[in-house]
Amino acid sequence: MAILNRSHRLAMHSGQFRRVIVSSLIAAALALLVRCQVETTCHCISSESLPTSLARTSEVRRLARRSAVFLTLPSVTGLPRLAGAADPLLEEPLLYCGGGFCITFRVDGRLFRGVLDTGSPFILVSTCSGGAEACQSYCRIWGCTTPFDGKPSGLGDTDEIFAAGSARVAWRQAAFSLGQRDIGEVIYGAMLPEGVQSYGGNGGGAFLGLVRDKTPRIRPTLLGQTAYRTIVVDLQKPGKEQLSLSVQPLPAAKDAVPLVDLRPWGAPVSYYAVEVSELKFGGESISWPGRLVAVLDTGTTGLGLPKELFELYDDTRRSRAMRGLPNSKAVELTLAMESGTHTVLQLQQGRISPYNAAFDIVTSIPEAQDMSVDAAALWTVTAEEALDIRGAIALPQPGRVGWSQADRYIGPGESYTVRLVPAGLASGPCDVAIALSQRGSPRWEQDSEGAAMAYTSGSIVNGVHVGSLFPGDTVECGLTEESGVYWRINGGPPTSAIPLGSLSSPFPTVEAGPHCGVELQRTPGGRGQWASLKSRSESPTVMFLGLGFILGQSLSIDAVARRAMFNRQVV
Secondary structure, three states: OEOOEEEEEEEEEOOEEEEEEEEHHHHHHHHHHHHHHHHOOOEEEEOOOOOOEOOOOHHHHHHHHHOHHHOOOOOOOOOOOOOOOOOOEEEEEOEEOOOOEEEEEEEOOEEEEEEEEOOOOOEEOEEEEOOOHHHHHHHHHHOOEOOOOOEEOOOOOEEEEEOOEEEEEEEEEEEEEEOOEEEEEEEEEEEEEEEEEEOOOOOOOEEEEOOOOEOOOOOOOOHHHOOOOEEEEEOOOOOOOEEEEEOOOOOOOOOOEEEEOOHHHOOOEOOOEEEEEEEEEOOEEOOOOOOEEEEEOOOOOOEEEOHHHHHHHHHHHHHHHHOOOOOOOOEEEEEEOOOOOEEEEEOOOOEEOOOOEEOOOEEEOOOOOOOOOOHHHOEOOOOOOEOEEEOOEEEOOOOOOEEEEEOOOOOOOOEEEEEEEEOOOOOOOOOEEEEEEOOOOOOOOEOOOOOEEEEEEOOOOOEEEEOOOOOOOEEEEEEOOOOEEEEEEOOOOEOOOEEOOOOOOOEEEEEEOOOEEEEEEEEOOEOOOEOOEOOOOOOOEEEEEOHHHOOOOEEEEEOOOOEEEOOOOEO
């Protein structure tokens, strides 16, 4: 699944890396699984992927759903277990499955059909048991397992959040094979029914993610557990689409395009992203501050744009249409190649007859407030507004009040703890506020009376709880199981809980004045760290290029050498 993945997706703009982990089909899977739980007694679990892709829009989900119902799998009862070493070259046919291309594979001997996704990293399978009609239909289309198949991987469960939903994921280990090729044992994710929450969509399916490299905190990727390094997605001939995986590097060629590693900007995995040297909407070259980067994502139908860039596209499209100008919906990207020349990718317009579908869908990437993100990517305040980060301690700049935020969100039943430290020679209470806030935002949520959802001290007096805090004091801030916000000072009793309201998956956020700093002592899952400040002008704006740019082409990616090739004409 494109973890949106439309699976999962990410977008960075105005200095903020917005990772949206869920492909259109994953969103649908979440909704279908939730529906199974509500309407039947079956236990439904759809495996998701790590936070890694941009949410598909409703239009993309609609395409993905439309023809998925025509796919059925053969019975998987008694399938033989395959054995043998992975082949140095693996080739498997692809099948168009409504907005994407699917591939069959086995996990622990069970047969699945999943969306081929170069925008996400994991194998995500689904489970459904109980015999209810909804579950039977789901399993006929995508294949099902149980949450107890395979064996324990030794990895703890994780909360995975996507643009279209969230899930508690158990990581299992089992034999995996593509077609008739045995790959060996791999770790995969299975969503637990009690942790599934859907925000919309209703199609669904398993996903085969092909992003290889990741940051250390992310669970194992599929390709990272194999020797394969080169991916070829051949979509040149309708009806003969094919995936090839090879252990050999991509052959040397002048028309290769270098890939950009987005992990330094907070990406959880090394997406297959390319630098865009020129972007055209409706044939008009777009002037855009900063870098433009495009993720090559077969889990996306058309094109996903960050909000501001989408608004520019939409304004251009409408203006050209009103003036009667042609190609108002056209999108064209120019990519610089290693040779110094350029290649052009164009979004194919209209319905593509072999597939009886349109792939020219351009959508706005939804804001993903619920995504857990890496510390390097959170913060969008200016340098003057930020606290000075020195390891676990966030210190105010001389004479200023500053903000900082931790790198992991807080869920129900979780909390974080800070200790106040001296900064300067002044005595008296610290000027601080300890709170939970929206990801990437240095602005407090407010209660019904207009008070900030924060425990405040000193000259900062607008919090729902106000007290005198001094250097050496510890403050715990967390959520009850009912999502009420509470504070605990120096290990004492908690304050009365205040409803969190509409804010979901908030992040630890602090404000500190000139005389006290804040040491981050504990966050869920470990010590945690403060988010670092990135320059807005340096942060790339990320879009997701889908099948509309790739159909009729053969896309080759060397995940190790970080190079990609298209069979495009050099200009």
